[in-house]
Amino acid sequence: MARKHKTKANGVAGASIVVVGAGVVGSLVARELTRYEGEVRIVEREPDVGWGVTKANSAIVHAGFHERPGTCSARFCVEGNAVFADVCRDLEVPFGRTGAYVLALAEGERAVLEELRGRGEELGVPGLALLDGGEVRKRLPDVNPEVVAALWAPSVGITEPWALAVAAAENAVANGAILHVGEEVTGLTVHGGRVRAVRTDQATYDVDAVVNAAGLAADRIAALAGITVPGLTPRRGEYLLLVDVPPSLREAVLFPVPTAHSKGILVVPTVDGGLLLGPTAADLPPTQREATETTVEGLAFALNGARRLVPDLPVGKVVKVFAGLRPEPADGDFWLGETDIRGFYQAAGMRSPGLTAAPAIARWLAGEIAADLGLAPRPSFSPLRLALPRAADLPPAEWNALIARDPRYGRIVCRCNRVTEGEIAAAIGRGARTVDGVKFRTRAGFGRCQGGTCTDRILALLARETGRDPEEVPVQGPGSALVVGRVR
Amino acid sequence: MRTHRVDVLVVGGGAAGMAAAASAAREGAKTLLVEEGSRLGGVLDQCIHPGFGLHRYREELTGPEFAHRLREDLRGADVWTGQSLLEVEPGRPRARTVGAAGLVEIAAKAVVWAAGARERPLGALRVPGTRPAGIFVAGLAQRLVNIHGLLPGRRALVVGSGDIGLIMARRLHLEGVEVTGVVEIRPYPGGLLRNVVQCLDDFGIPLLLSHTVVEVHGRGRLSGVTLAEVDGSGIPRPETGRFVEVDTLIISVGLVPEVEGIPFAPRDPATGGLAASTRLQTPVPWLFAAGNCLAPFDLVDTVATLGERAGTAAARYARRGLSPAPTVALGRGPGVAVLVPSFLVPGEEVTLYLRASLPLAQARVTVGPDGFGRVVRGVRPAEMIEVRLSPEETKALARSRNVTVEVTTLR
Known part of the structure; x- marks a missing residue:
């Protein structure tokens, strides 16, 4: 395709691209696009980055052995896993390569392990090993003693998906992207088989390309472009979160053998010392795109499933139950790349392992778009982003130096996760406008007391730093104010 | 450093x-x-x-x-x-x-x-439903109201009849919040009797015993909860479920x-x-x-x-x-839910603090194999029983390796 030059009113030479959705996929795609000349906008309906599918999933970086060879999921899962640690290092996002065990709890399940290993080896998944029951029990004293064998996958890891979305969006913005949160795409202008403009509830943007990374709304965005996509089913996953669990329970990700439907109920260590049990996989009617409520049955199913893997889970350490919706595409695979409408690209239908695949998809898709539009590399691109300082994790001398510069880093607000006032103020400085925005960026309120101790101080800091009254500070989106007025 | x-x-x-x-x-x-x-x-x-x-x-x-x-x-x-x-x-x-x-x-x-x-946060109870704004542990609500001068909501339900919950029911009522009631999963209140009287009865706030929240509703802000009665073992009876419209849930569990x-x-x-x-x-x-x-x-x-x-x-x-000092371990026997301390020093006067598992009209607290006993009237799990043992009594317990404390009913 011929190289296209376009000069915008603000003087930016190159293409104009809108990425719809600031989840982990959209944010990473936007970041990769800033490697090239042009103007990149990220348009996100929610008030913050990473609040859709990204916010409530298992946070696992998969190895790839669950995927059918030949699918997009298989290719990008393996590629994504291979680059994940590097991306997390560049963006200063937590990542831990814990490895995972797929546990066979009956003789009949051994064959499944063999099959998974075969698949994995075909895909180039490194280090897979079949272990006998005795070896598994020796390595994992807490697992179900009925375990007969396990597949060990050392390349599996854990991360913080919302932190990755925030980091990628910040890095994209640092490289010139423009982030619009709380702005909803309402229409796409298509002329002559090419997408020309993106209309939102606030503005219209002329574009050369659009990337549909809208998660659960991807089918709606596709419809705005006039293209047909396979159905998108909201699949609900319910979870229980435990905190302060013994290290022996946090060694590795534990899977049961998968079913045709899903990977099953897992036991997953979190990067901040917790343990996640779930998810269930309930397919909801297509209209239920916000049904993130938990259910009696779902929570019982998740807990019982987790107990099959680890019978003596410390249930008293449960501090939170939650659910997330993930998009389940009818064709069972990701929707990637350019569509029949020129300039309209997709990074959607991101079922599991979408998180794992995201960095690889982003890299590949940005390359495709750059090639199609003839975009030149931008020499000033920097892939590096500095995380908020996590004061309590610093060596004492560095923490002291930080406090010497700004005493707020010596004042702990969230006792459970040791988050300082300095970190909260910095998170607000980087765009957190809500109690949850602070929580997801700093982990303040994520711990054993679930904010019972610190929420009032976070509210006061949000109000002060953003010049609002406390009644104007929401927990989540609009209409979710924490407090409603003053005492009389 | x-x-x-x-x-x-x-x-x-x-x-x-x-x-x-x-x-x-x-x-x-x-x-x-x-x-x-x-x-x-x-x-x-x-x-x-x-x-x-x-x-x-x-x-x-x-x-x-x-x-x-x-x-x-x-x-x-x-x-x-x-x-x-x-x-x-x-x-x-x-x-x-x-x-x-x-x-x-x-x-x-x-x-x-x-x-x-x-x-304890609501999540620890594993209550299903949504997770909107408007859910506060009682102490947080108390801090917002009494320290920051902020009102958590307009129409509230208190979950759990612990003392802080009872006190917050009254406090919110006094601030003009409509307090629809206090629900308690057990068949008896969790807080002190004086708080039940002074915080609820005096203000006409209903106490719903053997009830619990079985579902949370609302996106953005809380819109209500489903309440249900529980059976003798604390399991909700779904057929008793009813919706209560509130924008605020105060948790005291x-x-x-x-x-x-x-x-x-x-x-x-x-x-x-x-x-x-x-x-x-x-x-x-x-x-x-x-x-x-x-x-x-x-x-x-x-x-x-x-x-x-x-x-x-x-x-x-x-x-x-x-x-x-050499100590003797104190163990919780039948009828005792909480016992402080865990060890006693023989020959020293001590006060034992214990909570009974169930309300009893008249009960005997028995300490050790020789059965030093105290008779207590009106035992309520919400109210700690204090049992003072003299130096002679604790000295006599020195012979035992483990001393068990029991609460038994007296008819």
């Missing part, structure tokens, strides 16, 4: 910690109290209602007044506010703290842990001792609180415990008394470095 040397380090500036620091200083120990908040008082500061001090000062005080009295006694001790504990070494009484002036290592000879308790900062210290399996002797000494000889980190107590008067005892014992330990 600078090192600060003291005899006794007290962690926590609530009632227990203030009383401990005051008594340790009175014993002549060089005492340092560290408190993470910007001022002393702990939860007392937000408890602006009266009802404190009837036992200790023989007059009725508000929480801040009670805290003020304890603060007045603190002159002999150093106090650092805005100072958070980071860790205590497992092998010796050395701690790291942080504050706006930086990190400080504190080398002590004894440590009194007085970090109190936190409130129990306190959890805050002991995560000292993972090496043995816990009482029933409460998760620190295991300690009647001298408030833990099995880690230099570590003493006071207040709600042992088990949640009913009265701050008791907490202050135990704090004093812990401070005195810690000061004496710091001076003489005595190894722990």
